[in-house]
Amino acid sequence: MTGIALEQKNLKTGLFAFAGALAMLGMGYAAVPLYDLFCRVTGFxxxxxxxxxxxxxxxxxxxxxxxxxxxxxxxxxxxxxxxxxxxxxxxxxxxxxxxxxxxxxxxxxxxxxxxxxxxxxxxxxxxxxxxxxxxxxxxxxxxxxxxxxxxxxxxxxxxxxxxxxxxxxxxxxxxxxxxxxxxxxxxxxxxxxx
CATH class of the missing domain: 2.60.370.10 (Ctag/Cox11)
Known part of the structure; x- marks a missing residue:
């Protein structure tokens, strides 16, 4: 594998990891309102x-x-x-x-x-x-x-x-x-x- 191909693969992996981290952060912020909605609808x-x-x-x-x-x-x-x-x-x-x-x-x-x-x-x-x-x-x-x-x-x-x-x-x-x-x-x- 050439240096450029390895660099592109690392960049792609880094972007996926960053996108995954952003998605988890978004889910963390959404968890409380979603749980509150669930409790209000079900009486849980x-x-x-x-x-x-x-x-x-x-x-x-x-x-x-x-x-x-x-x-x-x-x-x-x-x-x-x-x-x-x-x-x-x-x-x-x-x-x-x-x-x-x-x-x-x-x-x-x-x-x-x-x-x-x-x-x-x-x-x-x-x-x-x-x-x-x-x-x-x-x-x-x-x-x-x-x-x-x-x-x-x-x-x-x-x-x-x-x-x-x-x-x-x-x-x-x-x-x-x-x-x-x-x-x-x-x-x-x-x-x-x-």
């Missing part, structure tokens, strides 16, 4: 569903024909270690009628001397109920900035889809736990308030 890992008012209206009509079955909802709240907040549900449990909209509140207070921006992650237990737990409005959809000492009530408007009673894996569930954890946002500017 207790991921709840996001619903519209029209979806809730349909669920309420379905619930009327389903006999008014109720289910207990337990509310859980926690914070990451680097978030100096107090975060609790206003009520720890409540019984809701399946298919009916319900409004729950969480209370958050910034216990630090600087503004903190946080983002809430959430899940539902048992995991198989996640696909039937629908949030219409939630503080978890946006970042929350609390000023030093500020306390806020944050609403969650939700319903449990009546289809939960038709699924062999979920029809006997008596309680669903909605759990939130606040994490410090990457955009959190921890500078003293002026």
């Amino acid at each position: 890992g207790g991921t709840t569903q996001q619903a519209t008012e029209a979806d809730a209206d349909l669920a309420e009509r379905m619930a009327l024909s389903a006999g008014g079955k109720s289910i207990s909802i337990r509310f859980d709240a926690s914070i990451a270690r680097d978030v100096p907040w107090t975060f609790t549900p206003e009520r720890s449990t409540e019984t809701v009628q399946i298919g009916q909209r319900d409004l729950a509140f969480y209370i958050a207070r910034n216990d630090s001397k600087v503004p903190i921006t946080g983002t809430a992650t959430f899940n539902v237990e048992p995991e198989q109920a996640g696909i039937y737990f629908n949030k219409i409005q939630c503080f978890c959809f946006t970042e929350q900035t609390l000023q030093p000492g500020e306390e806020v009530r944050m609403p969650v408007l939700f319903y449990v889809d009546p289809a939960i009673m038709q699924d062999e894996n979920t029809k006997d569930i008596e309680q669903i736990t909605l759990s939130y954890t606040f994490h410090k946002s990457e955009n959190s500017a921890e500078k003293p308030a002026s």
Whole structure:
């Protein structure tokens, strides 16, 4: 093999390796959004569903024909270690009628001397109920900035889809736990308030 042919072969191999590295980098960036999409569609890992008012209206009509079955909802709240907040549900449990909209509140207070921006992650237990737990409005959809000492009530408007009673894996569930954890946002500017 001549020197030029070997040089061309090395260049070709190097270009393939570079293209492969770029493809892997692209897959790395795409993995998180694709996994998030997968979880939202399937309810995997207790991921709840996001619903519209029209979806809730349909669920309420379905619930009327389903006999008014109720289910207990337990509310859980926690914070990451680097978030100096107090975060609790206003009520720890409540019984809701399946298919009916319900409004729950969480209370958050910034216990630090600087503004903190946080983002809430959430899940539902048992995991198989996640696909039937629908949030219409939630503080978890946006970042929350609390000023030093500020306390806020944050609403969650939700319903449990009546289809939960038709699924062999979920029809006997008596309680669903909605759990939130606040994490410090990457955009959190921890500078003293002026």
